[in-house]
Amino acid sequence: MxxxxxxxxxxxxxxxxxxxxxxxxxxxxxxxxxxxxxxxxxxxxxxxxxxxxxxxxxxxxxxxxxxxxxxxxxxxxxxxxxxxxxxxxxxxxxxxxxxxxxxxxxxxxxxxxxxxxxxxxxxxxxxxxxxxxxxxxxxxxxxxxxxxxxxxxxxxxxxxxxxxxxxxxxxxxxxxxxxxxxxxxxxxxxxxxxxxxxxxxxxxxxxxxxxxxxxxxxxxxxxxxxxxxxxxxxxxxxxxxxxxxxxxxxxxxxxxxxxxxxxxxxxxxxxxxxxxxxxxxxxxxxxxxxxxxxxxxxxxxxxxxxxxxxxxxxxxxxxxxxxxxxxxxxxxxxxIIWPASVAPFDVGLINLKPGDDAVDEQCSQLYTQLQAAGLELLYDDRDERAGAKFATMDLIGLPWQLIVGPKGVKGGTVELKNRATGERFDLAPAAAMQKLQE
RNA sequence: CGGGGCGUGGCGCAGUCUGGUAGCGCACCUGCUUUGGGAGCAGGGGGUCGUUGGUUCGAAUCCAGCCGCCCCGACCA
The missing domain is CATH 3.30.930.10 (Bira Bifunctional Protein; Domain 2)
Structure with missing residues (x-):
């Protein structure tokens, strides 16, 4: 979505x-x-x-x-x-x-x-x-x-x-x-x-x-x-x-x-x-x-x-x-911090810079592939500032946030954040997808 | 049901005491700038002030009734 x-x-x-x-x-x-x-x-x-x-x-x-x-x-x-x-x-x-x-x-x-x-x-x-x-x-x-x-x-x-x-x-x-x-x-x-x-x-x-x-x-x-x-x-x-x-x-x-x-x-x-x-x-x-x-x-x-x-x-x-x-x-x-079993979506995908071709492309690939893998995603594709997106995503409490920004994309990584623990992982997109499917 | 409080743009509030025709922040729209933790500037739109009646030259403001909502207590997934 x-x-x-x-x-x-x-x-x-x-x-x-x-x-x-x-x-x-x-x-x-x-x-x-x-x-x-x-x-x-x-x-x-x-x-x-x-x-x-x-x-x-x-x-x-x-x-x-x-x-x-x-x-x-x-x-x-x-x-x-x-x-x-x-x-x-x-x-x-x-x-x-x-x-x-x-x-x-x-x-x-x-x-x-x-x-x-x-x-x-x-x-x-x-x-x-x-x-x-x-x-x-x-x-x-x-x-x-x-x-x-x-x-x-x-x-x-x-x-x-x-x-x-x-x-x-x-x-x-x-x-x-x-x-x-x-x-x-x-x-x-x-x-x-x-x-x-x-x-x-x-x-x-x-x-x-x-x-x-x-x-x-x-x-x-x-x-x-x-x-x-x-x-x-x-x-x-x-x-x-x-x-x-x-x-x-x-x-x-x-x-x-x-x-x-x-x-x-x-x-x-x-x-x-x-x-x-x-x-x-x-x-x-x-x-x-x-x-x-x-x-x-x-x-x-x-x-x-x-x-x-x-x-x-x-x-x-x-x-x-x-x-x-x-x-x-x-x-x-x-x-909110939803337990995974009742969360409204499994993952919140955050596009930090809509309009940036590389970031858009990375997001849309992750969106398609994670959905194909059976995960429910909420993709924040709005034209909002990063802070507003983080605040919204923390508020609605999805278990995982998958954060895609220009810096990471340039280095070939995306960031995965665990809502409950606050842990962050910089991972290659494929590795992030694998971790989400565990 | 007893006690207390509140109703003013979508949200949070000021204005009510002391009557003179409605304001602030957020949100929204437009433009420019900005861009990794709820941006800045400029311009703009939106409100029969819960409702009915009364007092008055004039009521968001005073009086009365009604409606709605919240909080504290006794009951319940």
């Missing part, structure tokens, strides 16, 4: 509304534009990141055996009356009326709808277990939206729902998602810590939040220091019994403030290993048994022929929130 033909409305000055780094940087880097309180348009650069995060989430869900579908954003109130949540949910639910005066709502979550879909399709225990998920926009009319996409009213969420015959099966489904979540966040370069959590209005009796530590996080969390350096990225065989692994992963103390037990914390964690910090919740998993299946009649025939309400769990990942969370975890004074 040539920057001269892209749509990248960057800002030099910081919008006064933005309080935290990720919000400021997303606005400055031209990733989003606010259209109402807590509602954002995703501009091309932001959309690219959102899509890459979504794809990682999708791949790990699929790997863990979940099956993707897509439910609508607008739901009928009748379903919510069946579960009893139409009245319970309160003002956070955006309620609307259609032209026939039917009560509709913009879905804040999909337990009712998936339970409805499930009960119409599945009659036998032989069809279990199943885990169905979708990645869809949600709307929660938050009292106070803030921090950009971290607490928006409209947000993109992956929500999965598991159906099992009994509690033991539900536990296995829960464990699969637990591990899949750790893998998902690790792929994005995030250190997510699983913490015992309150179940909130969704209900149930087993729940974990996945927390990224950041000063700007909204919840207070407490954990053993070993969690800060843990490697979650190992290969998983989802067919094996995951319980021993889960037991190991949750052996040390980690809890959000709702579940925090100061006495236990003091007793179980040596004082110099105790960590209390702010955290960003990027995922939340629940086991809630028959909370929805019983009132909504989601039953299957068991081995003995008698109907039994299915055991359910739900599993959420805040996809759009992750964009902000990753920036909170990875930026510096000059801008």
């Amino acid at each position: 040539k920057l001269s033909q892209f749509f990248l409305p960057t800002l030099k000055e910081v919008p006064s509304d933005a309080q935290i780094a990720s919000h400021r940087l997303m606005l400055r880097a031209g990733m989003i534009r606010q259209t109402s309180a807590g509602i954002y348009a995703w501009l091309p650069l932001g959309l690219r990141v959102l899509r890459r995060i979504e794809q990682i989430v999708r791949e790990e869900q699929n790997r863990a055996g979940a099956i993707e579908l897509l439910m609508p954003t607008i739901q009928s109130a009748d379903l919510w009356r069946e579960s009893g949540r139409y009245d319970d949910y309160g003002d956070e639910m955006l309620r609307i009326t259609d032209r026939h005066q039917r009560d509709m709502l913009f879905g804040p979550t999909n337990e009712e709808m998936i339970t409805d879909i499930f009960r119409h399709a599945v009659r036998s225990y032989r069809d279990l277990p199943r885990n169905l998920y979708h990645i869809q926009w949600k709307f929660r009319d938050e009292i106070r939206p803030r921090f950009g996409v971290m607490r928006g009213r409209e947000f993109l969420m992956k929500d999965a729902y598991s159906f099992d015959l009994d509690a033991a099966g539900a536990r296995r489904s829960y464990n699969r998602m637990f591990v899949a979540y750790l893998k998902t966040f690790a792929r994005m370069g995030l250190q997510a810590i699983p913490m015992a959590a309150d179940t909130g209005p969704i209900g149930g009796d087993l729940s974990h939040e996945f927390i990224i530590l950041a000063d700007t996080g909204e919840s207070e969390v407490f954990c053993h220091a070993d969690y800060l350096a843990r490697d979650w990225a190992g290969d998983i065989d989802y067919e094996t019994d995951l319980q021993p692994l889960i037991d190991d992963l949750t052996a040390l103390y980690a809890a959000t403030d709702e579940k925090h037990d100061a006495a236990r914390f003091a007793a179980e964690v040596p004082q110099d290993q105790q960590r209390s910090a702010r955290g960003i919740e990027v995922g939340h998993i629940f086991y809630f048994g028959t909370k929805y299946s019983a009132p909504m009649g989601a039953v299957v025939a068991g081995p003995d022929g008698n109907d039994i309400a299915v055991e359910m769990g739900s599993y959420g990942i805040g996809v759009s929130r992750l964009v902000g969370a990753i920036i909170e975890a990875s930026h510096d004074d000059n801008g």
Whole structure:
């Protein structure tokens, strides 16, 4: 993509509304534009990141055996009356009326709808277990939206729902998602810590939040220091019994403030290993048994022929929130530093002197060849000064900058700069291309 | 929902107290110079001052209502 033909409305000055780094940087880097309180348009650069995060989430869900579908954003109130949540949910639910005066709502979550879909399709225990998920926009009319996409009213969420015959099966489904979540966040370069959590209005009796530590996080969390350096990225065989692994992963103390037990914390964690910090919740998993299946009649025939309400769990990942969370975890004074796995482009190619035939030619060769090699490039071919180009490229945080100027071209080299470390390499073009393809 | 604050060219702000017909920086357009870390000079375009009503000879400025947005708290991916 040539920057001269892209749509990248960057800002030099910081919008006064933005309080935290990720919000400021997303606005400055031209990733989003606010259209109402807590509602954002995703501009091309932001959309690219959102899509890459979504794809990682999708791949790990699929790997863990979940099956993707897509439910609508607008739901009928009748379903919510069946579960009893139409009245319970309160003002956070955006309620609307259609032209026939039917009560509709913009879905804040999909337990009712998936339970409805499930009960119409599945009659036998032989069809279990199943885990169905979708990645869809949600709307929660938050009292106070803030921090950009971290607490928006409209947000993109992956929500999965598991159906099992009994509690033991539900536990296995829960464990699969637990591990899949750790893998998902690790792929994005995030250190997510699983913490015992309150179940909130969704209900149930087993729940974990996945927390990224950041000063700007909204919840207070407490954990053993070993969690800060843990490697979650190992290969998983989802067919094996995951319980021993889960037991190991949750052996040390980690809890959000709702579940925090100061006495236990003091007793179980040596004082110099105790960590209390702010955290960003990027995922939340629940086991809630028959909370929805019983009132909504989601039953299957068991081995003995008698109907039994299915055991359910739900599993959420805040996809759009992750964009902000990753920036909170990875930026510096000059801008964003994208982990390679979610970067909007792999390489920023900087032409320091458009109009110089030798430089133009070198750039256009690199542009063509690197694209042919499968890399996504953003080529800054604008007629701007070098400083402006460096500043833009640092701001938008692509992992590599490939800098081509007249001096280097004369000596047969180009410069490769690593955004994260600041390391620079003067290399022959072929060597630079090879390094980028590693 | 309680408390606080803000709405003036695309962005950041001054002007409001003390009413007299709108200004600065950045961005944008034109020209010249410049060219490895957000250039300089010169010229230029763009604003019903959130909105409605009131007071006044006259309102960005004073008064009232409404709308929008932000911050602090209790709830949540």
